[in-house]
Amino acid sequence: TGLVVAMDGPSGSGKSSVSRGAARALGLRYLDTGAMYRAMTWWMLQQGVDLADPAAVAARCGEPGIVSGTDPDGPAIHVDGVDVAGPIREAEVTGAVSVVAAVPEVRARLVALQREIIGSGDIVVEGRDIGSVVWPDAPVKIYLTASPEARARRRSAELAGTTVEAQQEALARRDTLDSTRKTDPLSMAAGAVELDTTALTLDEVIAEVLRLVKE
Ligand code: ADP
Numbered sequence: 497t498g499l500v501v502a503m504d505g506p507s508g509s510g511k512s513s514v515s516r517g518a519a520r521a522l523g524l525r526y527l528d529t530g531a532m533y534r535a536m537t538w539w540m541l542q543q544g545v546d547l548a549d550p551a552a553v554a555a556r557c558g559e560p561g562i563v564s565g566t567d568p569d570g571p572a573i574h575v576d577g578v579d580v581a582g583p584i585r586e587a588e589v590t591g592a593v594s595v596v597a598a599v600p601e602v603r604a605r606l607v608a609l610q611r612e613i614i615g616s617g618d619i620v621v622e623g624r625d626i627g628s629v630v631w632p633d634a635p636v637k638i639y640l641t642a643s644p645e646a647r648a649r650r651r652s653a654e655l656a657g658t659t660v661e662a663q664q665e666a667l668a669r670r671d672t673l674d675s676t677r678k679t680d681p682l683s684m685a686a687g688a689v690e691l692d693t694t695a696l697t698l699d700e701v702i703a704e705v706l707r708l709v710k711e
């Protein structure tokens with residue numbers, strides 16, 4: 497197995513920015529597994545699948561053709577040939593994704609796709625279960641954290657028309673769903689290094705990741 501950097505942690509801890517920056521600096525590919533769960537959720541909403549019914553989600557989750565790019569400068573994501581990079585960041589998808597991601601059949605399908613991509617060469621991969629489930633043999637595993645307040649501040653700085661308080665509530669809800677689901681809940685993988693980004697700048701975090709990779 498080659499160089500796989502597994503980057504896990506909760507929403508707003510800095511996974512996307514840090515992973516892309518590190519991949520760029522190292523000349524590696526980059527995979528955003530959260531975008532794949534978002535793409536699956538976008539498709540389910542388009543199809544009118546009842547997300548409250550896990551059996552209905554499981555029955556349909558093999559249908560969409562989900563294709564992820566691996567360029568850290570412009571991560572692409574398509575569903576059946578449609579570019580969904582914009583729509584998957586909308587509030588409707590963000591509000592529903594953790595429910596779809598809790599369905600074991602959805603996870604089995606997306607984890608298989610992720611393993612195919614990772615197996616084809618060196619890469620930085622971000623998600624919730626990369627170091628624990630998707631690629632437990634990754635030579636570098638990082639678990640990013642930040643205080644709930646810092647995470648909410650970062651998210652509200654990115655999104656127009658929201659408050660830090662509203663973001664903190666939304667993140668807490670997603671944290672609970674992600675860390676209490678029965679299949680592969682969010683948790684720190686064995687062998688992972690925890691990196692608290694609360695008091696660091698983005699560049700400082702990337703520098704620390706590069707140091708861990710070169711160790
Ligand atoms: P995640 O993928 O974990 O949800 P993102 O990378 O999408 O996190 O969001 C983090 C946001 O916070 C970005 O806008 C980033 O520029 C900003 N940020 C501020 N300080 C830091 C830091 N120390 N580490 C990472 N991101 C930071």
Ligand code: CDP
Nearest residue numbers: 507508529530531533593594597623624625
């Ligand atoms: O960018 P943000 O941190 O808000 O979320 P994301 O990384 O896009 O992930 C969206 C959701 O997908 C998470 O809240 C999880 O419910 C799910 N997810 C997952 O279950 N496993 C992964 N490896 C990645 C994401």
